[in-house]
Amino acid sequence: MRLTILGGGGFRVPLVYGALLGDRADGRVTRVVLHDEDPARLTAVARVLAEQAAGVPDAPAVTATTDLDDALRGTDFVFSAIRVGGLPGRAADERVALAENVLGQETVGAGGIAYGLRTVPVARAIARRIAALAPDAWTINFTNPAGLVTEAMAEELGDRVIGICDSPVGLGRRIARALGADPARAYVDYVGLNHLGWVRGLRVDGRDELPRLLADPQALESFEEGRLFGAEWLRSLGAVPNEYLHYYYFNREAVRAYQEAKQTRGAFLLDQQARFYAEAARPDGSALAAWERTRAEREATYMAENREAAGAGERAESDLESGGYERVALALMRAVARDERTTLILNVANRGTLAALDAEAVIEVPCLVDANGAHPLAVDPLPYHAVGLVTAVKAVERAVLAAAASGSRAEAVKAFALHPLVDSVAVARTLLDGYAAAHPGLAYLRR
Missing domain, CATH: 3.40.50.720 (NAD(P)-binding Rossmann-like Domain)
Known part of the structure; x- marks a missing residue:
């Protein structure tokens, strides 16, 4: 193959x-x-x-x-x-x-x-x-x-x-371990969009163990997302959000931390990877050893600004393990190529899974995978607070798709202006001007 x-x-x-x-x-x-x-x-x-x-x-x-x-x-x-x-x-x-x-x-x-x-x-x-x-x-x-x-x-x-994305599987694994459960035996009830989802249950042998976790502040704050969001907020939600929701729930703190940081994440990775590729090109060294050192540093510094804003401290040893997107990809290929039925959290067309979205909207949910592809499993309806975020962000994605198809500057401005984390249409226009100046590839946005 x-x-x-x-x-x-x-x-x-x-x-x-x-x-x-x-x-x-x-x-x-x-x-x-x-x-x-x-x-x-x-x-x-x-x-x-x-x-x-x-x-x-x-x-x-x-x-x-x-x-x-x-x-x-x-x-x-x-x-x-x-x-x-x-x-x-x-x-x-x-x-x-x-x-x-x-x-x-x-x-x-x-x-x-x-x-x-x-x-x-x-x-x-x-x-x-x-x-x-x-x-x-x-x-x-x-x-x-x-x-x-x-x-x-x-x-x-x-x-x-x-x-595919490694965030949901990594989150599910950390929750299972906090509960003393085997991650391989746990079914993660996860729903949302990519980088905008919530774990609403974690079932082991048919029993939902998440309420037990939410009732235990010490266990809640024993893993990365618990420290990032805090036990009180997680109990209020009755769910454990994907780490990327920290940008929504603690937006002011995250923006301030990023502005005060020595480098943005992209600038840090740009410098780090330039060193790696230069080292990997040298014939007298080990490219694999250089890659492993660089990867360890990359994982240790992941979302450092958010952890600083939350007072969550350094990443624990258990948090440094990769979320495993390569394992998700391999499991997906096996299931399709060999008809090895499995359940994975994937990004697929909605097809009626979430009533708030149309059939073609791509969502991130548990799916049954076999030789015919990935089929979203039935999930409970989203709570209103999640409906608001999911539908708002999906509207932004649709505006991006429309702008990219038509070259419409107005649609691009709409994408920025509709996002929950952009607070003004005027700011949206300024952002587009700034990005157009920085990226020649956006010159197509003219109409």
């Missing part, structure tokens, strides 16, 4: 390859094609993968190309993990927003909208090439903003594109 990774020079690709190395079952991936527009990054990541594969019998063969069509022809799965504008674009997204005293995070608020406006046209073009050259392939999307981009690609690929 052949897997094509778009964004194959990306820093997280070795996570995916590491998961493939551990898969010895029949029908496993035997060939990996890395595609990227940057040959130097491709070479660096290929070196890391070669070191990972050393001594592993029948390791999947790896090839690299800058030709998209060559990468797609004959593939069985496409893993999309591109970053339009690269880390310089992310750093600019953060900088422009913070100058207007609004959040500049890459998937939430103004920064996420700017990123979406750059990414959706590219994602649509890629989806058209997949449909033309590999119509039977399944596309697994991890390109952010993941829900928005999955919905854009679904216009061409239908249900053969499925979005």
Whole structure:
């Protein structure tokens, strides 16, 4: 089986390859094609993968190309993990927003909208090439903003594109461990949009254990989200939010922490990854060792500003484990390719799952996965506070999709202005002007 990774020079690709190395079952991936527009990054990541594969019998063969069509022809799965504008674009997204005293995070608020406006046209073009050259392939999307981009690609690929994210599985695992339960046996009742969801129950052997956790402040604050939001707020919600909801519930504090930080997250990663790729290119060193050191630093500093704003302290050892998007991707590929039925939290079309949204709206919920794809499972209705956020953010995503399709500046302004974390239409216009000046790729927004 052949897997094509778009964004194959990306820093997280070795996570995916590491998961493939551990898969010895029949029908496993035997060939990996890395595609990227940057040959130097491709070479660096290929070196890391070669070191990972050393001594592993029948390791999947790896090839690299800058030709998209060559990468797609004959593939069985496409893993999309591109970053339009690269880390310089992310750093600019953060900088422009913070100058207007609004959040500049890459998937939430103004920064996420700017990123979406750059990414959706590219994602649509890629989806058209997949449909033309590999119509039977399944596309697994991890390109952010993941829900928005999955919905854009679904216009061409239908249900053969499925979005994944590691946040829900990581959150569910931490909650299970706080309860002393085996994460592998727990069913996580999770619902929302990508980076905008809530765990409303955690069932072990049919029994919902979340009320027991919510009643125990010490257990609640024993894991990262509990410390981030605080036991009192979690008990008020009766749920445990995805970590990204900290940007909504504690917006002023988050913006202030980002403005006071020495560097934004994007600027930090830009510097960090520049060092990694330079080191990985040196023939006298270990590219894999450089990658492992860089990854450890990356995980330790994740959401540092939010933790500082919440007084949550440093990340605990148990929080440093990757959420496991590579394991989600592998489980998804296994289920589809081998008809190994499983349940995963994925980004898929709503199809009536949430009454507040239309059928084509991409949501993030538990899904049954088999050879026919991912099918959202029935969930309880959203509480009103969640309905408000989910529908408001979905309206923003739809405005981004409309702007990207039409080139309409008015639709782009509407996307910014409708977001719950942008407090003025005038600010929305200023943000768009700032982003258009920073990103030549937004020149299409003229009408």
